[in-house]
Amino acid sequence: MGKVLTGVKPTGTLTLGNYIGVLKNLASYQEDNECYIFIADLHALTLPIDPELLRKNSIDIACFYLAAGLDPKKSVLFLQSSVSEHSELAIILQNYLYMGELSRMTQFKDKASKEKEEGIGLGLFTYPVLMASDILLYDCEVVPVGEDQVQHVELCRDVANRFNKRYGKTFVVPKAEVSKVGKRIMSLSDPTKKMSKSDPKGDIYLLDDEKTIRKKIMSAVTDLGNEVKYDPENKPGISNLLTIYAALKDISIEEAEKEFVGTNYGTFKGAVADTVIAQIVPFQERYRKILESKEYEKVLREGAQKAKAQAKNTLARVQKAVGLLDVKEK
Ligand code: ATP
Ligand code: MG
Numbered sequence: 001m002g003k004v005l006t007g008v009k010p011t012g013t014l015t016l017g018n019y020i021g022v023l024k025n026l027a028s029y030q031e032d033n034e035c036y037i038f039i040a041d042l043h044a045l046t047l048p049i050d051p052e053l054l055r056k057n058s059i060d061i062a063c064f065y066l067a068a069g070l071d072p073k074k075s076v077l078f079l080q081s082s083v084s085e086h087s088e089l090a091i092i093l094q095n096y097l098y099m100g101e102l103s104r105m106t107q108f109k110d111k112a113s114k115e116k117e118e119g120i121g122l123g124l125f126t127y128p129v130l131m132a133s134d135i136l137l138y139d140c141e142v143v144p145v146g147e148d149q150v151q152h153v154e155l156c157r158d159v160a161n162r163f164n165k166r167y168g169k170t171f172v173v174p175k176a177e178v179s180k181v182g183k184r185i186m187s188l189s190d191p192t193k194k195m196s197k198s199d200p201k202g203d204i205y206l207l208d209d210e211k212t213i214r215k216k217i218m219s220a221v222t223d224l225g226n227e228v229k230y231d232p233e234n235k236p237g238i239s240n241l242l243t244i245y246a247a248l249k250d251i252s253i254e255e256a257e258k259e260f261v262g263t264n265y266g267t268f269k270g271a272v273a274d275t276v277i278a279q280i281v282p283f284q285e286r287y288r289k290i291l292e293s294k295e296y297e298k299v300l301r302e303g304a305q306k307a308k309a310q311a312k313n314t315l316a317r318v319q320k321a322v323g324l325l326d327v328k329e330k
Contacts, residue, residue, distance in 0.1 A: 004033040005140040005174075007040040007080070010057035011049060014064055016204040016276065017185035017195035019283075020247045021146035025179055027069030029144065035075035036138045036307060037065060042080045042087065042130060046123040047111065047198070060287075062296040064206060067286035078303035080134065085311035089133035090126075092318055096159050096166075097129055106151055132156035137311040139172040147183040148194055150176045167321040171314075185244060188220035191236035207284065210277050217241070217273040218266075228260035228268045238265070241272045248275050 006022055008014065014023070029035055039061045044054055058079060065077055080086050102108065102125055112120045123130075131152050135143055136159075143153050153176035160171040187193045187202030195203055204216055222237040230253045232239040246256040260268045290296060320326065 002033045002142055003036070003138060003140045003172075004029055004142045004144060005036045005038075005135055005138050006144050007038040007043075007134060008061055009040045009043045010054055010061050011044045011047070012057065012197035012200075013205045013207055014061065015185075015195050015197050015206065016244065016280075017146065018197065019068075019206055019280075020185050020244065021179065021183065022144065023064060023068040024247070025144060026065065026075075030069075030071060030074045033142070035070075036140065036310075037070060037075055037077045038080050038083075038134065038307070039078070040080050040134070043127065046121060046127055047115070048119070059291070059296060060207075062300055063287050063290045066290045066296060066299065067283050072299045072302065076303045076306045077299050078307045079300055082300070082304035083137075083307045083311050085137055085308065085315045086130065086133050089137055089311075089315055089318060090130045092322060093133055093136075093159060093163075094126060094129045096162055097132070097155065101155060101158070102126065102128060105155070107148065128152045128155045132159050135174050136160055136171045137314045138307075139310075139314065140174050141172060142177050143174050144177045144179070146185075147178050150178060163318075163321075170317055170321050179247075185247075186236065186240040188216055188237075188240070191221060191240045204276065206280060206287075208280075210281060213277055213280065214273040217276065218269050220269065222265050222269075226264050228257065228263060228265070230254075230257055238268075241269065245272050245275055248279055 006026075008018060008022060026035070026037070039058050041054065041058050044057070062077060066072075070077055105128055108125060108127065111124060115124075132155065135153070135156050143156075145153060153174065157173050157175070160173045164170055164173070185195045187195050187199075188204065189202030191202075193199075193202070197203065197205075202220075204213055208216070220237060220241060222241075223235040225235070228238060228242070229235060230239050230242050242253055242256050246253050249256070260271070316326070
């Protein structure tokens with residue numbers, strides 16, 4: 001069994017992009033892998049967020065994971081802030097990543113460009129340091145992410161290799177795994193931009209009702225012409241909808257294309273809406289039951305204990321490697 005780690009920031013209601021990029025693949029991952037799944041609440045603080053909203057989003061994400069089929073007997077679900085080793089390792093690791101590397105990160109450039117200079121906290125800049133700590137604490141071989149996070153995982157590999165070279169093998173060097181279909185779901189209103197929970201334009205939210213979902217898909221920006229064809233360069237809107245359709249149906253893009261030969265955009269959009277609704281509505285029902293029963297509380301509490309048991313071993317290894325003295329009681 002391989003070890004796998006994945007996380008989502010509680011910055012907003014999850015989108016169809018998060019569902020296809022991460023949630024949907026979870027149930028099958030946990031059959032063959034030991035999964036560590038965390039809610040990246042410390043990462044959510046890297047941009048201003050209302051405390052009530054942060055709490056609500058964190059609970060929602062726990063419920064979403066459970067609704068997506070996370071089995072607490074097989075997988076460990078926890079809050080990043082409940083396992084203090086994440087922060088402790090980040091303080092050490094920050095010394096092995098460089099200003100130049102961090103300033104080249106696309107996410108930093110994107111998010112910082114939307115803020116005023118005085119609104120860009122240091123945490124937004126050092127985000128990949130904490131993310132590298134999240135990953136390295138669990139000795140994971142594989143990190144399933146959407147395409148947007150590949151750059152951060154690459155940086156994590158660099159720092160792990162750098163550290164291992166200097167101090168001897170301390171970290172398992174992880175690799176990013178991007179799903180074949182649905183690695184990057186685009187905004188429905190601007191298919192050249194990624195669908196992102198903190199940028200509400202063109203999103204489908206996992207708590208949108210049936211009517212809203214249909215309306216959003218039917219009014220998605222499409223391209224000139226009337227042929228349902230995958231061509232991201234010239235037909236980004238239609239290609240995005242084909243990706244959504246294929247990912248949800250677990251078929252290839254070519255198979256999806258074949259289903260719509262000779263139809264028109266309207267028929268195609270209707271079929272995409274039906275497919276999204278058919279998966280999201282039952283998912284929402286499961287989410288509501290879990291939220292009401294509060295079963296997530298116990299799952300998060302026990303998850304934190306299990307995660308900590310693993311994280312503290314890795315941290316101790318790192319502290320020893322760099323020369324921090326251990327004077328704890330034996
Ligand atoms: P934010 O706007 O706050 O950055 P986000 O929607 O990008 O939100 P994250 O919490 O940054 O979500 O990412 C959670 C996971 O979802 C990551 O693995 C990321 O790669 C994946 N993901 C995010 N957006 C998409 C997308 N549009 N398509 C596929 N996967 C995505
Ligand atoms: Mg993101």
